[in-house]
Amino acid sequence: MLLDLSKIFGKPKNSKEVAKERLKLVLIHDRANVSPQFLEMLKSEIIKVITNYMDVDESALDIQLTKTKSDDGESIVPALYANIPIKNIKSSGK
């Protein structure tokens, strides 16, 4: 069994882990150079379509604009990341 020793003993994280976490968060905002309204609109449209087929947990929905390596690994391309937890798939959608 693996135990997270650092949690048990309350040892503080390495400062580099803190740096990485903070960087990742700040970059999500930096990279998404679209307005929050744009993302909200996109989010509600996506929900509208998906709920025709399945029940999703709207409160846990996570949509972000980020970037990723292209298939050939040559360049960086923007990517739409969406994490949509499904509660139940509607039988009428089958």
Next chain:
Amino acid sequence: MSEVLVITSGKGGVGKTTTTANLGTGLALAGCKVVLVDTDIGLRNLDVVMGLENRIVYDLVDVVEGSCRVKQALIKDKRYEGLYLLPAAQTRDKSAVNPQQMMKLCQELKEEFDYILIDCPAGIEQGFKNAIAGADRAIVVTTPEVSAVRDADRIIGLLEANELRNPKLLINRLRMDMVKRGDMMSIDDIIDILAIGLIGVVPDDEKIVVSTNRGEPAITDDKALAGQAYRNIVRRIRGEEVPFLNFNEDQGFVDKLKKIFGLKAN
């Protein structure tokens, strides 16, 4: 075939000018004909880092405004065969030059030189736009700090938006001792975050300060660790495959460091 390389970073003080001076000198030592162009108008420094500050007659603004010919403004570095500097103007500002003029200048320099290295100013405004205008390739310099990596990410996005594809990352001032104890982001951490290819890693080295004091690039110092790192990067720029670091093996710290920066074959 000649190539225009822009050395940029977003954040100031991460080592763009030092990198430009060292890589340019290294390329010249490798037998290439090289010109270093300082585009940091108003805050020029490549001249002092190269130790050529006393030889400036004309500058970049004089050239683009047609006050002199390109050849008149080029300073020949007498120490290294084939190395030239085109200094920035000190008494003007970034708006004295525009991207079209830079593109034209780069085209003209390409006829004469193998490598044109553009030292980009900090920031993302006019100076940055001028610096990248005529470039074929970009090297993004960062240090293992939150602020520098964040700015590098922004710069990478802007380079892509300006059709400068596939920029390469240079991690500067890495301190292996701090990485080892978990107090500095590692090379892998930074590459993970920025998702671009690496061209080299330069260790934090006191000799850089000493060489800048003297106006002699550290790449010429055989004993300097940073000099070795720069020599490896020069080889990579020229298309050679030079192996990268291996952190996983358990070996003596000094050996590991030597291996990482190419002082030791294996």
